[in-house]
Structures are given as structure tokens and as C-alpha cells.
Amino acid sequence: MNRLRALGKWFDDRLALGRLYDQTLGHRIPLSSASAWYVFGSATLLCLIIQLVTGICLSLVYVPAPDQAYASIEYLDYVQPLGWYLRALHYWGSNFMVALVTIHLIQVFLFGAYKYPRELTWMVGSGLFLATIGMAFTGQTIRFDQDAYWGVEIIVSILGRLPLVGEYATHLLQGGPIVGSETLSRFFTLHVFVIPGLLISLLVVHIRLVLVLGISEYPEAGKPMDKETYAEEYEATVARAGIRLMPEGGGKDLVFSALILTAIILCAAFIGPKIPNGPADPSLIHTVPRPDFYFLSLFAAFALMPPYLEGFVIVYLMPLAVVLLFAVPFLSRGAERHPSRRPGAVVLVVLVGVSLVTLTSEGVRSPWSPEMDAWSGQPVQPRFVEGRSPLEHVGATILQVKQCRNCHALDGKGGKRGPDLAGVATRLTPDQLVRQVLQGGGNMPAYGKHLAPHEVSALVAFLETLHPANAPAARNSAPPSPAAAGHPDKR
């Protein structure tokens, strides 16, 4: 035992590990900072370590070239021993990392921990947040399946909206005028060299700042922070009732990290990796591109915002949101840190949270997208066609073959872009139906050129039957002129 101790001392004399420990893991933190709330940063770090280890392993097999990328992913999934498991760990590690870094950011914001003297810690942390999002996006891109290919096309199209620099920005990102081999190489380089390098550098600064400035103490309502005396009081608190980060303060971090690690392992083992959805071949156009879930909110926002706003959002609002994120410590300068004294901050978090959850759930349903195969694939319930006249049956057929149901559902079955047609006869009169079909409007294309007059008559005759038994179809208030009755093409 003595010999072991002597060996330890020999190394310590040369490496000064004891001093390093005192300044880092063993540095003293306020007792109040050893709160169960302060676990999200360390758990994010755990995810980063998982991502680094699994990422390096995956790069042993993955080929970042368009003609082989997809095959190498399949090879990982089905041939390489445990390849599927490492892909799964990497995939679930990324999901958890995005979630945890977001929770960490929200918690720091709510606790006012970004206030003096930790403004720079917040700004570097914001950089880490954006780098994590960048990793998530580039990562789903180099999966190089159909979602990846069209996801790149979408990002390139967004960049293409930028005035003046749009063309250069798209070419810089694509590595040329089309999405091809250089594009994949660029995203691969961003994912494995550029962004990780940036992320690790920022992380070093982030941790340096935490060590120099100390972990913020648990906020207390009605105890405003005074810049003049803050440093002194913090020192005094640590001296009076301080504990070492490790081992006394770090138990909750270790337990929480172990829980997260278990969750990642369970998800990876039982749900598995994200299976790529077909090779990135642009000529396979029968595809419905969707981003990974953390970008569904953005995907939804671009479907739901009025078209005239899009340019403004891309050019001004998105960069402004990034600037605002970094500027939080300088915009919120109040001395109070506790959320109960900062209702504005709480409202902001709730507002952003509700918006993101709503947009994400809309993104999952994406009711704005036509359901491309509804016209030929969705069944028609018998009650819509039972007992109908031959004319109405022809109309029902026209409703199918003209792809109306790609946008219009019949009792919930079909596209959600336009209104459900199950009760349409109670809302529109025959005249209004004819007008709507022929001229479109209200986000519906005009079908005038593609429907013969007799087809319109049949279609409207069928639509007229779409009302509940106890709610009659809408009628014109004035009787139609005899010449026009039954001849929708003459109106």
C-alpha cells in the first residue's frame, strides 16, 4: 500500500494532479447549487461523449460519397456486427442531446443564471446550443436517404431566398450548382470536423467560465443581486457553506446521467436506429420528405405562415432570433433572479414552448400537405354511395379520379388541406359549389379547364348529397333562372 502511495506521489510531483483537482472537479460550490435542478448541463456533456465515441466508430464504416453512402448505412444496419446498435446509440444520443441542451438553456434562463457576472457563459452556451442543432441537422443529412436529399434541397431553397447573396450562399453550401457529391462531402466535413471542433472549443471556454466564475447559487425571491458586492458575497457563501463539486456536489449529476444513459441504451436496444427511407435518388419522386422531429416546428412554420411573410422571416426574423438569444443577458438586466419575480421571463418560456409544441404536432400531422395517394387508395364508406342515382355515382367517381380527395377528406379519410366534404352540402348551395369547382379560390385550384360541363353537373349532384339526414342541403334564396338550371357551364 505504501509503495502504491509512493508511486502516486511520484506522479503527483510531476503532473500536479492534486492541484488540478482542487481547481476543477474539487473546486468549491455554494451548497444551494447542489440542487437537483442543476443536472442538465452535465447530462448534455454525457450525451456529447456518447456521440463522440459512437460517431468515431461509425466513421470507420460510413462512406461519404453519394454512390455508396446509403449502402454503407445499410451495411452498418445489417452486416457490420453491432453496427445497428452503434447507429442506434448515435441516433438516440443525438435526440437526448438536443432535448437536454434545450432543457439546460430553459432552466438557466428561468433561474436568471445568465445575469452578472455570467453573461459570457450564456453567450458561449448559446453557441453550444446552435452547434448542437447544427450537428443534428448535418447528421440527418449524411444519412443520405430521401428525407436527407430533399432536406438539403429545402435548406438550399431557404438560402436561395436571401437577396443578393442567395446564389453564392447556395453554391457555397452545395459545393456547386446542384446537390451532389460535393454537397455530401461538405455536410460530412461540417458534421465530423468543423462543427465538432467548434463545439469542443466552445465547451472548453464554457467550462473555464464555470470554473472561474463559479456555479450560480440557487435563486432566492426578493434577494436582488448587487453588482458591487456580488463577487464578495459569493466568495463568502462558498467559504461559509461551500462543498466540493466532486464528490459532495456531483452525486445528483452522476445519478441523473446514469438515468439518461440507461434511457439511451434502452431506446437504442429496443427501438433501434432510424431506418433510412430509400436511397437519395432524385428521380424517385414518389416521396414525402419530412425532417427529423426537432425540425418539424420549422417545417410547419413554413407551411403555415402567409407566403408574403416568408422572405421577411428568412432574411430578418431568423437572424434576429439568433441575435436575441445571444443578447439575453444585456436585454434582461433586472437584479431579481427568481422566476416568481420575473413573470415576463416565465411568459416568454411558456409562449415559445407552446408555439414549438403546437408547430411540432402540426408538423407531425402536416394537414397542409395533399395526401398524394388518397384519390386512389382511401376507401369510400358505403353510406356516401348507397342508394345514389346514376348521375350522383358518376359524380362520386369524378371526385375520386380528379384527385379531389388528395386535399379533401370524406369523413376524415383523405387529405386535410381543404375542408372535409362530408357535410359540404349544408355549407354551400349548388351555385356556390359550381363556382368553387370551376374557379377555385380560397387556396383551391380552378378546375374549369379540366372538367367538362356534364362532369361538373355530376360532381355537384354528388356533393349535394353530402349532408346529414337531419340537416338539409343549403339552397339558394332566390329560385335559379330556368335557363341556367342544370347547366352549370352557362353561369
Add this chain to the structure above:
Amino acid sequence: MEEHEHEALPPAVPPVNRRDFLFRLGLALNTVAAAFVGIPVLGYVASSMFKGKAQQAWVALGNLDSFPTGETRLASYRNPFTTPWDGATADIPCWVRRKPDGGFQVFAINCAHLGCPVRWFPQSGLFMCPCHGGVYYEDGSRASGPPPRGLYQYEFRVRSGHLEVRGGETPNLSEPV
């Protein structure tokens, strides 16, 4: 050790001494060297920004006979400039419409909203986009949804019984072909 050496130096030294000069010379030399490394690196990375128009060329889409009058068909061309490892990404699809009068329209596959692949439905004469629900009429003009304009159209020409397009660039709002 070093501190002892410093103490051994004579205390009176002129304000710009040899060490000062060497330090400044070293900075200057390294700045020049950094420029010699940095400028080519920037040029290497940014060269992709400037090869747009140079990479466009006329490429064959197919026989005129393969595009019957009054129909719109999916065609694809091999990107004029490829690398051997481009794989399927160099095969760019597009929609070719042979108008009733025999003329042509060649539409890019990319929706004018955010670039997703539009699909043609001959029965209703519409192009529909699976991403955000953009819809276009058969002549490519915008019918409904978020697109700010109609479908992008390629330049085309007919040469010895073949339809050719000027390909090589993915269209978007800042470079609509």
C-alpha cells in the same frame, strides 16, 4: 533556471533590442506565410460559389417521339458535370409537357416554394407538392398554396429529333434557371 539567466543580463539595454526586432520580424514573416496558406484555402473552399454558369450545358432529354402531344411526362437528364462517385444524384428529373400545339415546356422538379419534388396528376391536370401543399396548373403557373411563383422552366431546344435542355443547376428563387 531562466529567471537566474535574466538576472545575469546587463540591466541597461537599448529600447529596441535584438529580441524585440526578432519578435517583430517573426510576426511579420508568419503573417506573410499565413496569407500564402490562407488565401489558397479560401479560394479552394469558395471556388464552388463561382462555377454556376460555367457548369451549364445542353443535355439530351430524349427522342421527340417519347413525348406525345398533349401529355406531360417525367424525364431525366444526366447532370453535365459529374464526379465518378456522384451516383444517382447526377440524374436530375424534370417534367416535360408537350403542348397541344406541339410546343414544349420543361419544368424543374423542384417546387418554387422550398424545392421539394412536385408530382403530376394527369386526371386533374395539376402538379402537387408533398411538402407544404403547393399546387400548379398544367402550364406550370401557380394554382394555390405557398409558392411565390409558377414552376421553374428550363431552356430547351430541339436538335436532330431530340429534345435538349440547358441543365446543370438546381433552380431556386435567386437563380430561376
